[in-house]
Structures are given as C-alpha cells and as structure tokens.
Amino acid sequence: MKHQYIDGTLYFYFYGDLDNLTVCNLKDICIDLIEKYRPKMVRLDFEEVTFIDSTGIGFVLARYKQLMKSGGELVICNLSKANMTLFHMSGIFQIMKYERNGVKL
Amino acid sequence: MNKMRLMFTSKLENEAFARTSVVAFLMPINPSVDEIMEIKTMVAEAVVNCMIHGYDGKEEGDIQLDVQYDENRMITIQIQDYGCGIENIDLAMQPLYTTKEHLERSGMGLTIMSTFADDFQITSTLERGTTVLIKKQLHVESEEEK
Ligand SMILES: Nc1ncnc2c1ncn2[C@@H]1O[C@H](COP(=O)(O)OP(=O)(O)OP(=O)(O)O)[C@@H](O)[C@H]1O
Ligand SMILES: [Mg+2]
Numbered sequence: 001m002k003h004q005y006i007d008g009t010l011y012f013y014f015y016g017d018l019d020n021l022t023v024c025n026l027k028d029i030c031i032d033l034i035e036k037y038r039p040k041m042v043r044l045d046f047e048e049v050t051f052i053d054s055t056g057i058g059f060v061l062a063r064y065k066q067l068m069k070s071g072g073e074l075v076i077c078n079l080s081k082a083n084m085t086l087f088h089m090s091g092i093f094q095i096m097k098y099e100r101n102g103v104k105l
Numbered sequence: 106m107n108k109m110r111l112m113f114t115s116k117l118e119n120e121a122f123a124r125t126s127v128v129a130f131l132m133p134i135n136p137s138v139d140e141i142m143e144i145k146t147m148v149a150e151a152v153v154n155c156m157i158h159g160y161d162g163k164e165e166g167d168i169q170l171d172v173q174y175d176e177n178r179m180i181t182i183q184i185q186d187y188g189c190g191i192e193n194i195d196l197a198m199q200p201l202y203t204t205k206e207h208l209e210r211s212g213m214g215l216t217i218m219s220t221f222a223d224d225f226q227i228t229s230t231l232e233r234g235t236t237v238l239i240k241k242q243l244h245v246e247s248e249e250e251k
Contacts, residue, residue: 020153021117027209051142053149058211082142089220090201090213
C-alpha cells in the first residue's frame, strides 16, 4: 500500500491480493494515518488489486464510519469488474461515492 | 472423477495457501478467469470464517478442505471446522449480519458464497463445528480450449 496527502485529501493505493491477512496488517496503519491528517476526504484506490473478499468490504465500511466521526468523506476508486461485483452485493454504493481514474501516484 | 484433501491449521497465512491450492488442483480442467476468481473468493470466505468465527481467531484449530470434480465439470468443495458452530444459520445467512462487527467484519461472506455457488449448503452443530458445501458448474469447453 502507498499513500499520499494533498490539499486535505488522503489517498490510499492498494495493490496485489487484498486478503484477510493483508487487511489485518494494513488496517492499523490506515487508521493512524486518518487520525494523523484528519483529511476532508479519503480516496481508496483499488486499481492494482488482484483479489479482494468480504474482509475488504468490512475494512471500507469501518473507514467510512471512522471518517463520519470527523465529518470526512470517503470515495472508492477504480474497482475491477470482479471486485465491483463483490462491492455491489453489499449495497455499499448507497452510502459511498465511486469514481474511476482520479489522481494517480 | 478426481479429488484432493487438505488439512491445515487455522493460522491466518494458510488462507492464501488454501485458495491457491484449490485453483492449482483445478488447472487441468481449465476454469475461466471469472470462474477462478469466484472459486478463490468462495474458498477465502469459507476458510476465513473457520478461522475468525469457528476458532475465534485461535491459531491451533484444524480446517479440512475437500475438492473434487467430475467428468461433467461439476466442482464440489467442502470446508469444515471443528469449532464453536453456528446457533442460527438462517440469521447468519442474512446479508450484513455479523457477530464480529468490532473486528470490522461486514457480514457478507455467506451471501457472497451463496451468490457465486450453483448450490450452497451449510450445516453446523454447536461446540462441534461447521461445514460448508459448495457446488460450482464450470462452463462447457469449446473445441479450441480443449
Ligand atoms: N465457520 C463458522 N463458525 C462459527 N460461526 C460462523 C462460521 N461462519 C459464519 N459464522 C457466523 O455467521 C455470521 C455471518 O458470516 P458471514 O461470513 O456472512 O459474515 P462475517 O464473517 O461476520 O463477515 P464477513 O464475511 O463479511 O467478513 C458470522 O458473523 C458468524 O457469527
Ligand atoms: Mg465471513
């Protein structure tokens, strides 16, 4: 995972297999970065993600809730077709924004 | 008919081993890219459930994984733990229902499995464990694929 902070927006770029173990290892780092920058917006980029399961959905929902507390917004970016199918099942787009492209690292 | 069985410990790193092993075993029958993705996801969901729920994160339980396929390209995957079991399966099957929200679970695992499977069954006995049975019919191979 890479991240960058520009003008109130915190970008996270995930890559490879975002499985249960990987999410477990990244979770606290993401929580702390959001805590540190208190961003107005967080963008989660899944362009380079080759595998994701419900653990990833749980992670996104939890960051959404974390941001709600400080009034920040969360945007999901660049899901592959397969990853999109999975996110759709959860109804997550009823509460969160989705965008393709955007700023790349 | 061809089959294989794996028995592994409920250590988190074994989930990647489980899903890639299933796909490796199925390679001779050429699943499509989409089918591989769905199979990997179903195995991951089932195995993570055994680890997180069945054994409550304790990394010393046994998980048994059975895979077989027949001449009609029907795949059967069975994943079993000997953990705590599920009290109410109908409730557990509800989308977004989870008993581990504090661990950032979303409650989508069983929904994802039953969506991707052609047949999905789950049986459970409290204090004895849980078994999920997944059936998936692979696409008919075209002449070029063979
Ligand atoms: N192998 C199991 N042993 C015991 N309980 C289980 C097992 N599998 C599922 N459950 C129960 O069923 C509930 C729903 O499972 P499901 O996989 O749909 O969601 P989750 O695991 O809680 O969250 P997610 O899969 O989205 O990370 C779980 O919260 C748990 O209470
Ligand atoms: Mg689950």
